[in-house]
Amino acid sequence: MPGAPDPVAAFAPLRAELIGLAYRMTGSWATAEDIAQEVFLRWHGTDRAQVEVPRAWLLKATARLSLDHLKSARHRREAYVGPWLPEPVLDDAEAPQQAAREHADDLSVAFLLTLQRLSPAERAVFILHDLFETPFAELAGLLGRAEPAVRKLASRARARLQEEGRNQPVGDAEARRIAGAFLAASRNGDEAALRDLLAQDVVLHSDGGGIRQAALNPIHGADKVGRLYASLARKRGLPPSPVLHLGRINRLPGYVTLEPDGLPQTVALEIRDGRIATIYVVRNPEKLAAVQARLGKDRGGKGVPAPGPALPFRGPAAAARRLPAPGNR
Numbered sequence: 001m002p003g004a005p006d007p008v009a010a011f012a013p014l015r016a017e018l019i020g021l022a023y024r025m026t027g028s029w030a031t032a033e034d035i036a037q038e039v040f041l042r043w044h045g046t047d048r049a050q051v052e053v054p055r056a057w058l059l060k061a062t063a064r065l066s067l068d069h070l071k072s073a074r075h076r077r078e079a080y081v082g083p084w085l086p087e088p089v090l091d092d093a094e095a096p097q098q099a100a101r102e103h104a105d106d107l108s109v110a111f112l113l114t115l116q117r118l119s120p121a122e123r124a125v126f127i128l129h130d131l132f133e134t135p136f137a138e139l140a141g142l143l144g145r146a147e148p149a150v151r152k153l154a155s156r157a158r159a160r161l162q163e164e165g166r167n168q169p170v171g172d173a174e175a176r177r178i179a180g181a182f183l184a185a186s187r188n189g190d191e192a193a194l195r196d197l198l199a200q201d202v203v204l205h206s207d208g209g210g211i212r213q214a215a216l217n218p219i220h221g222a223d224k225v226g227r228l229y230a231s232l233a234r235k236r237g238l239p240p241s242p243v244l245h246l247g248r249i250n251r252l253p254g255y256v257t258l259e260p261d262g263l264p265q266t267v268a269l270e271i272r273d274g275r276i277a278t279i280y281v282v283r284n285p286e287k288l289a290a291v292q293a294r295l296g297k298d299r300g301g302k303g304v305p306a307p308g309p310a311l312p313f314r315g316p317a318a319a320a321r322r323l324p325a326p327g328n329r
Contacts, residue, residue: 007044010054015040017055017132018062023107024127025066026073027086027116029290035065059132060142063124070120081210083218085280086112087287088266090256090294091248108251109268109280114164118157125150126157170271175253179246179269182276183255187240189233191226198222199275209284212263225279241265244295252280256291264288264295 015036022032039061043054051057077084086109115123121143128134128142136154140147170178178197185193204225208214219225241257244264248254254268263285270278282288 007040007048010048011040011043011058014055014058018058021059021062021127021132022066023087023089024112024115024131025063025120025123026069027084027112028287029087029089031069033290035062035069038065056134056138059128059134060138063128063142067120067124081208082214082216083205083207084116085109085205085207085282085287086116086250088249088268088280088282088291090245090291091251106251108270110164110270110278111161112250114161118160119153121145122153122157122160125153126161129154130158168272169251170253175248175271176246178271178276179253179255179267182269183243183246183267186229187233189230191230194226194229195222197276198225199272199277202276202279204228204279204281206281207284207287209286211285212261212283214281214283236260254280256295259283264292266291 018036018039019029019032022035023029026032026035039058042061043058046057048054088109089107115127118126124143125139128139129136136147136150140150143150145153181193182197184190185197200222201220202222202225204215204219206214206219215228219228241259243255244258245256249256249266249268252268252270254266256264256266259265263283266280266282266288268280268282269276270280
């Protein structure tokens, strides 16, 4: 096609950015990769010679598909069993985007949960305008609304995010120290050590999705959380779960363990004033496929065994369809 940009050459440098947009919209890394792949297929099939700014076209296509997904997934979210948490992402995975504005590098669970509390339209406007610098006039066309209405959506979204506030980032050494100390104290059921680590108003969120055992409601307070971990340690009666990853999860200190049922579990810790303010535990196997695939790849495919047939689990092939290599098309 004369005059049209090569589809892979134009798309490949923006793929991580598109995944970052879709992940912030949907809260699912696997869904975000699927959306990016679908955008690539549409980009490949469109008349690219008529596209003046490929990045703008790709961003809007990604946002539109994300909005379509949210409409179809709304009833599933309403029927979700227990607390819903975004799909965890280990740091050093694909960079989500290159934008350099406030919140642009924020993949923390708290920020993602705040985004999920916005309406889909508010979320799309905030992410596309404030993070990806898309003009309001283009967003008006995308959403089928007048530009002043789109500006109001952005203002409401910013106000909501400011109300939620942001925790100060924790340095790598401190993050590793706190995560390691919490891992040891929770395994040993050491309530005294846990009290030293936990903020008085700590909140524990545990997402099992109705597939694996997890608390059906958030657990509040250092005493209750400490007693819970002490009780779990007493009941376990098994060798400690192997640690597959000790580092950042969604920019937060955390770790991944291989649990007795053969499936991974992620724990991410939000720190405030040197203490753990929020604990995010993801046990839902449908949200751990990307983590399992990533850790298996890092360990030469030997570190995370595939689960047995008793528990539903999306393996790496089902988690996401990958962008074809340039030489394959």
